[in-house]
Amino acid sequence: MHIETVAIEGIVAITPPRFGDHRGYFSEVFKDAWFRENVANVTFVQDNESLSAQAGTVRGLHFQIPPFAQGKLVRCLAGRIMDVVVDIRVGSPSFGKWLSQELSPETGKQLWIPPGFAHGFATIEPNSVISYKVTAPYSPQHDRGIAWNDPLIGIRWPFDERDIVSSDKDKTLPRLAELPSHFSYSPQQPRD
Numbered sequence: 001m002h003i004e005t006v007a008i009e010g011i012v013a014i015t016p017p018r019f020g021d022h023r024g025y026f027s028e029v030f031k032d033a034w035f036r037e038n039v040a041n042v043t044f045v046q047d048n049e050s051l052s053a054q055a056g057t058v059r060g061l062h063f064q065i066p067p068f069a070q071g072k073l074v075r076c077l078a079g080r081i082m083d084v085v086v087d088i089r090v091g092s093p094s095f096g097k098w099l100s101q102e103l104s105p106e107t108g109k110q111l112w113i114p115p116g117f118a119h120g121f122a123t124i125e126p127n128s129v130i131s132y133k134v135t136a137p138y139s140p141q142h143d144r145g146i147a148w149n150d151p152l153i154g155i156r157w158p159f160d161e162r163d164i165v166s167s168d169k170d171k172t173l174p175r176l177a178e179l180p181s182h183f184s185y186s187p188q189q190p191r192d
Contacts, residue, residue: 001034004109006101008087008094009188012039012112013101014073027108029075030133039112042071044133049077052123052130057165058157060120061086061146061173065182068139069115072132076103079128081121082158086146088176089116092185096176098155103130116183118146122157122164144182145173152176 004013018025036042052059061084064070074083083103087094101111102124113119121130146153149161153176157164 001031001038003038006099008085008097008099009092010087010114010116011085011099014039014110014112016108016110018108029108029110030073035073040071040114042135044073044135046134046137047131048134048138049129049131052079052128052165053126054165055123055126055128056159056163057123057128058120058148058170059167060084060170061118061148062120063088063115063118063144063182064136064139064142065144066115066142068136068142069183071115071135072113072119073110074103074113074119074121074130074132075108075110077105077129077131079123079125080104081123081128081130083111083121084119084155085111085113086118086153086155086176087116088118088146088179089183089185090181092116095185096153098153100155116185120148122159124158144179145170146176146179147173150175 002015018027084100086098
């Protein structure tokens with residue numbers, strides 16, 4: 001597995017190797033022991049999948065608060081997405097900053113997003129299917145989010161804001177400045 005360092009501490013991009021021949025390819029997309037040793041020592045409890053039919057669909061920016069805070073391992077099974085994370089850990093040097101990674105089945109790249117980050121994505125192609133493992137089950141009472149178009153965060157989505165397809169719920173999410181403090185930053189310890 002190839003690990004890519006990204007600009008925000010805690011976020012990890014992972015690309016599993018593929019072994020191909022005239023039939024196609026084979027890839028081990030997740031290995032629990034490898035993930036625990038090289039990325040995060042967590043237990044995944046649920047796998048989720050979503051289909052977005054239209055290009056230009058934005059979902060997010062979502063997160064869950066403790067005790068149901070979720071880490072997510074995200075990958076794209078069909079289509080193509082711009083996957084986005086925003087650091088919401090109070091005291092973090094990157095608090096309020098965002099980064100994006102393009103995910104598609106062609107690259108096989110995955111993104112690890114630990115608790116303390118808001119997550120969302122935009123579909124670049126129609127019929128995009130997203131699969132993600134989570135470290136805590138869905139809990140409606142702990143479900144939160146921030147506005148995908150918060151001007152202080154300033155995410156550069158790949159579409160004009162007027163053309164974005166979004167849910168009614170996501171259109172009414174608060175801005176980052178309106179959120180109470182749910183997560184605090186503590187520097188990561190180097191892995192052995």
